[in-house]
Structures are given as C-alpha cells and as structure tokens.
Amino acid sequence: MLTDHRAYATIPAADMRRAKAWYRDKLGLTPTLEDDMGCLYRVGGGTSFMLYPTMQARHPIRYCHSRRTTWKPKCRTCGAMA
Numbered sequence: 638m639l640t641d642h643r644a645y646a647t648i649p650a651a652d653m654r655r656a657k658a659w660y661r662d663k664l665g666l667t668p669t670l671e672d673d674m675g676c677l678y679r680v681g682g683g684t685s686f687m688l689y690p691t692m693q694a695r696h697p698i699r700y701c702h703s704r705r706t707t708w709k710p711k712c713r714t715c716g717a718m719a
Contacts (some may be wrong), residue, residue: 641669643683643684644685645685645687646686647684647686647687647689648686648687648688648689649689649690650675650688650689650690651689651690651692652674653676653688653690656688657676657688658680660688665684666678666680668688670677674687674689675687675688675689675690676688676689688690693704
C-alpha cells in the first residue's frame with residue numbers, strides 16, 4: 638500500500654529564520670510553499686520535506702527508565718523530565 642505513494646519528512650526547527658538560511662546557503666534550497674505551519678521544500682524525484690517551527694527542537698528528547706517509574710521522556714540538553 639505505501640509503495641504506491643510518496644512519503645516526505647518533517648523536520649523541526651527552533652529558529653525558522655536560521656534554519657531557512659541554512660537550507661538556502663548550504664544546500665541552495667528555497668521553499669516551494671511557506672505559511673504559518675512551516676516551509677515545504679521540493680527536492681529530486683518528486684519528493685519533498687517540511688521544515689516546521691517548534692520549541693521542542695531545542696531540547697532533543699530521549700527516554701530514560703528508573704526502578705520507580707516507567708519510561709519517561711527526558712531532555713538531552715537540560716535533563717528535565719517531562
């Protein structure tokens with residue numbers, strides 16, 4: 638079923654202005670579409686990816702386990718538990 642359809646990636650960005658500049662300056666890409674939800678970039682073979690704004694991009698989440706609890710999200714940067 639999925640082999641009959643295209644798929645695309647969604648990429649989080651904490652700073653959209655900086656992220657868009659990186660894709661433009663380093664990869665030579667400009668957004669095909671842009672709105673409040675983010676930017677859509679079209680690349681080869683009819684594929685695309687979306688860059689979207691989120692503050693979660695600043696704090697990559699990993700999961701940790703302790704004896705007292707089940708798996709919990711924990712920020713890799715500051716160590717805060719969710």
